[in-house]
Amino acid sequence: NKALYPYDYQYVEIFKNRLHKNGLMCPTYHHLYIQVGEKKADCLKNSIPLADWYINGIALIDYKDYLTKTETEKAKIVFNLIIIGLEDIFTNDKLDKAILDKTIQQITKAGLDTELEWNTIENKKYILKVTYYSRSTEEQCPIYFTLTDKLTSKSKRFEIGKADNSQIYFWLQKISLTNSK
Numbered sequence: 001n002k003a004l005y006p007y008d009y010q011y012v013e014i015f016k017n018r019l020h021k022n023g024l025m026c027p028t029y030h031h032l033y034i035q036v037g038e039k040k041a042d043c044l045k046n047s048i049p050l051a052d053w054y055i056n057g058i059a060l061i062d063y064k065d066y067l068t069k070t071e072t073e074k075a076k077i078v079f080n081l082i083i084i085g086l087e088d089i090f091t092n093d094k095l096d097k098a099i100l101d102k103t104i105q106q107i108t109k110a111g112l113d114t115e116l117e118w119n120t121i122e123n124k125k126y127i128l129k130v131t132y133y134s135r136s137t138e139e140q141c142p143i144y145f146t147l148t149d150k151l152t153s154k155s156k157r158f159e160i161g162k163a164d165n166s167q168i169y170f171w172l173q174k175i176s177l178t179n180s181k
Contacts, residue, residue, distance in 0.1 A: 003063065004036065006136035007078035010112050013134035013141075013165045015082055017116040018103045027093060028052040034085030036061055055093065057085030075112060118143070118168060121177045125150055128177050134165055141165050143172070 012034075026032070031054035039060045059081040066077055083104060090100050107114050118130040129146040140162035148155040163171050 004066075004074075004078050004081070006138075007075045007112075008082075009136060009165075010134040011075075011079055011082055011107075014107055014112070014114050014116060015086070015103065017134075018106055018114070019099065021117060022099045022103050022106075024095070024099050024103075026055075026095065029054050031055075032057065032086070032089055034059055034082055036081055036085070038063055055089055057088040059084040059088070079107070079111070118172060119175065121175055123177050123179065125179050126177060128175070130172060130175065132165075132168060135162075137164050141168065143168065 029052060033054060033056045035056045036059050039062045061077070061081060066074060069077065086100055089095065090097055113133065115131050115133060118132055120130070121128045127148045127150060129148070130143065131146065132141045132143045135141050141164070142159050142162050144157055145160050146155055146157040
């Protein structure tokens, strides 16, 4: 389960966030899974629709070679495996390839340091942007508030804490912004 950890854990969160923000729409399913298998294994080579709520994309790896790589190289390999799996799904289901290309471009720029937007809340006076960075379960995701005054365009950014990426939704599901707090 942790063969490609922490890079799979971090990049999955980054791709999920960016694909959602870029407007990915799927025909019937709402979960995309990337199944990674050994190159020498007799694996399927196309996406697998097993139910109407999810689909599997396929990517292959030479795992013994992967283990010999530096941490930077391992992160890049996992990034590319996710792209291969997503391309499999996008090609076979004829999803909007422009969304995938845009997402890959965005993530390529900052890699694991891609800042992810959780939510933007706005009222007459302020804009509150909630962002985070995908990190390992041990390190946890740093979460930031950036408050911008619409009148002066002055911004203040501060870290409000850290959470596992699976906890962020529950922790931040209700945020209110008033003119004074």
